[in-house]
Amino acid sequence: MSDKEATSSGEAPQARADTISDIQELIRRKEELEAQIKAYYDVLEGQKGVGMDEPLVDCEGYPRADVDLYQVRTARHNIICLQNDHKAVMKQVEEALHQLHAHDKEKQARDMAEAQREAMSHKLGHPESHNPPEAFARVNSVSPGSPASTAGLQVGDEILEFGSVNAQNFQSLHHISSVVQHSEMKPLAVTVLRQGQRHQLRLVPKRWTGKGLLGCNIVLLQR
Structure with missing residues (x-):
């Protein structure tokens, strides 16, 4: 850099x-x-x-x-x-x-x-040498038909990045809630760790038939 x-x-x-x-x-x-x-x-x-x-x-x-x-x-x-x-x-x-x-x-x-x-x-076979991002939260429920389900989030996914939130600047679950509230109808880049593999997802918070803008529950990751 x-x-x-x-x-x-x-x-x-x-x-x-x-x-x-x-x-x-x-x-x-x-x-x-x-x-x-x-x-x-x-x-x-x-x-x-x-x-x-x-x-x-x-x-x-x-x-x-x-x-x-x-x-x-x-x-x-x-x-x-x-x-x-x-x-x-x-x-x-x-x-x-x-x-x-x-x-x-x-x-x-x-x-x-x-x-x-x-x-x-x-x-190209030249992986960059840097520390991989750490997970800081986990998805413990996803409602069928919700924005989270549509984006591909699954129960057990460990969150590495949620929009602008990552392990370095994460403070509390309210931090994620604030990002969601300010991003209604706007795509959020979400990176999760699933069975050892990283997945890039595109999540759009929006109103749906259920509660909230996501339709999933996110909890702190307990190591």
């Missing part, structure tokens, strides 16, 4: 980690805005149930005496401003999620290219 390739591969995981951190901060800001909006709606509710559109004058055109007009106008103004901020944050969340998906797609492309190079090297 060249210095340029080493730098690039090192930058990609960091960029992905930064994107995840940005998404978490944006979600925190979104929840904060939603709480503020609700608080101002509660203020309006406390003013004789006044909402955003009810008139603040009586039938004769005089300011209503039964509500605090200043408080209502202030609450309405703040709600409008906060809703605009909320829309802007949601747009940023959407853009960050697209960026995260792009990072995962690039990682999958690199994984596929590496697998093809390795396969070609073995075919």
